[in-house]
Amino acid sequence: MEMALKERGLEPEQLNISMELGSTQAIKEVVAAGLGITIISSLTVRRECDQKIFKSLKIQDAPVYRPLSILTNAHQNSQATQSKDERLLIDLLHDHRLLSEILSKDYNELDSIE
Structure with a gap:
């Protein structure tokens, strides 16, 4: 993610990153508790979006790929x-x-x- 941000002219140090978590489940719990936002694979939150727990926003014209x-x-x-x-x-x-x-x-x- 840091590389994708840098490619688009945004240094990660400019963001107000308050925590880094080691599991997708922990990230989802923090967002569900209203403690922040994240960039995460839409596949990992499809069910929660269907249940209206999360709202997914698509990153337009800035596809992020991972190997x-x-x-x-x-x-x-x-x-x-x-x-x-x-x-x-x-x-x-x-x-x-x-x-x-x-x-x-x-x-x-x-x-x-x-």
Whole structure:
């Protein structure tokens, strides 16, 4: 997050950061208690937003990405030993266009993706 802020000309030192927490659950509890705001993955708060506990604001024209890794069993590291479902998931994760389309959809709209 600090790198994304710096890329946009904002130094984290300029923000009034009052705490840093080590778990998503702790962050959600602090925000629910009215003690601050945060930038967090929308996927981690979807249920709370649906329940109107939180209000999610989209960061427009400033996508924040974070590197992700695909973890597999070390003993099944070749395509020949992967299950069909594992191969489908890995292929999906490498299809940036389709993955972006899926992630931008509302959960109820996923049936319409071809």
